[in-house]
Amino acid sequence: MKFLFIHQNFPGQFKHLAPALAAQGHDVVALTLRVKEPTTWQGVRVVPYAIKRGSGQALHPWLVDLDTKVTRAEACFHAARALRDRGFTPDVIIAHPGWGESLFLKDVFPEARIGLYCELYHPSEYPHTGFDPEFQPEITITEPLRLRMKNLNNHLSFAMGDAGLSPTRFQADTFPESFRDKITVCFDGIRTDLLVRNDAVKFALDDATTLTREDEIITFVNRNLEPYRGYHVFMRALPRLLKERPNARVLIVGGDEVSYGARPPKGKTWKQIYIDEVRGQIPDADWARVHFLGRIPYDRFMQLLQVSRVHVYLTYPFVLSWSLFETMSVEGAIVASATPPVEELITDGETGRLVDFFDGEALVDEVCDLLDDPEERARLGRNARAHVVENYDLAKVCLPGQLKWVRDLAAMPPSKMGSPCI
Template sequence: MHILFVHRSGSGQFAALIASLVAQGDEVTLITERPAPEQPGLRQLAYTVGEASTQHPALAATDYHLRTGEAVAELMTSLAASDPPDVVIGHTGWGGLLFARDALPDAALLGYCEYYYRSTGSDLDFGAAAPIPPAERQRIRMRNAAQLLALDTLDAAYAPTQWQRQQYPAAYRQRIAVCHDGIDTTLCRPDPEARFTLPDGRELAPGAPVVTFVARDLDPYRGYPQFMRAAALLAERHPELIFVAVGGDGPGYGRPREDGSLWREAMLAETGLADRVVHIPWLSYEAMVRLFQVSAAHVYLTVPFVLSWSLLEAMACGCLIVGSDTPPMREVVRDGVNGLLTPFDAPYQLAQRIEEALRHAPRMVPLRRAARETIRAGYERERCIDRQLGWIRRLAR
């Protein structure tokens, strides 16, 4: 069987699924804009997206999606003539599947539905202090244009969480199943012997008073400013605490600051925590797991948006989660059962909950165990991949 994947950034969310298909001896091809490292058994076809052809701000994303769809369709057409795939699996959000049905009319199409943008009741207007300008609402609505056209041609689709599925229009929602990408619970597990070495040489072990924060970038979407303000409150009362924040300095899912400074720089200037918070721009996956394994309290905050793998990996490691009471967090973390929840934009309450977690560590052990069991029961990688493989086999038939 020949399976074709389409993803803008290498294998992305499909990495484990691709590895399973390769291991089973299936032919696997990946069409991508940013090729992943070479992997035995995986053929990669790279495309390039030309220059933008429109200057209308509301059409910027649509223009990129159109050019992506054209580039991907050209590669698909070549495959159709030489080695047609049986099943195509692609991310619906970036235009890669826009013309898949035209280029590969005989292939089954399975879409990965990560996020449907909404102008109200979602990330755009969450906590907004002022009305959202009409032009911004129009821009965000237009971001879905190519995705909707792709959805109309799919044979099946799935989303990683129930909340992400619910963001899609009702007309398509009934065709979207729910299955996460999966978490490796054999690697992500509690380890009382774990050790994590800070850049200054200090070694941390389980039981150390360390509060952790991990995000791709240190941005407001993931609550970095709120974390830093809570850390400032705690630092005054608890000089023994060690704060570790992992994340890059890019704009992340939001936009750059209007003053041109980085969020890390701005929050260090505001809080004066340069000597108390250890900032690490990037960690290997193995090092990140070790950090989770030594964490006394792990802070995960998010506006209503895509749920991060890192939260689930931290839970699988038995972290005590202190998170935001926002969707889709509530789908995974239940306050007082497998973690602690607090309002998103309330640094004082966040500091209180972190303090509670540290002060009553023995009482938090059942929550840590429940967090891991939540991941094992609903997000364990092998089960998720088995389900996805079942879809592929049925679609191929």
């Protein structure tokens, strides 16, 4: 069969599924903005497309988001036509619709079955909005209207989608009931064979310092250091945490940009804003035990998780980070926020410890308690790994589930375009 993948940053969430289909002998092509020249990656022909016009031209602010998506959709439409004209007509299209690229693909390939990666819908009620009053002190009367417009892309995509795939139940349940029954919940998959406990691990902090599991290491990992992932809560807990644990080192991984949520004031970063907020409360000797590592290669990232004694993970009610699953896979002892997506993965007292997202004092209490209790850390870590192996292992659970989803999608009769279910 012929498969077409659509992802602006391919492979993204399709990094296992697309090569698996190619390995089965299928003709697999991907359209993406990520590359500039055609290439082949793990049996997948990767074809670039380019955006040829600007976005956000003199529009109502609520339409700027849709405008950027239609702009990408138009570019992807022309790239898809070029593929068709060169003789490639997919039986199945698998698309991440979040950036709009897939909006017009049914116009090019009307007989193709379309599967959508349903990452997130944007509900207007708490806790999806108004969760953190520091950054959204009140919900304006127009906020539900703005979010309804932001979801236009989702609704336009629903009209073309034959089936959906969501990595967690929390994410699937954000979608309207009119489409939810088409969504299969199947996580992206964790390499539990690779991500294992390693008692002999060494982590080179710098040229002079190498850390092992004998060291008291506390870790905090985000793609970018920002409030959506609880960076402000963690930083505000640091003064007491460092005082309580005079031998601990705190290793923080993450970039200076914004992945989600509000942007910092112009010219500033969330990272530096919260360093500045707490720095005066932390003596120089304690601050020397805080290490900002930026973004690190994956082999060092695995070593970091393996050397960690307690890992802290905080998030708004939002998409879960792969790093949480990966920490569980290496038998990490985790203190995490008791927010809906985390509670789907971690059971308090069984596979980790949960605290209120905003309660920095409770966070410190739980971290210190685990640091003092190696038997409890080991028990939680074993349970965490067992849970991930049973439910989220790539080879035994997730990839077979995704391939079944694809087979079921391919077996569906070709659908015709309907009117958007707005």
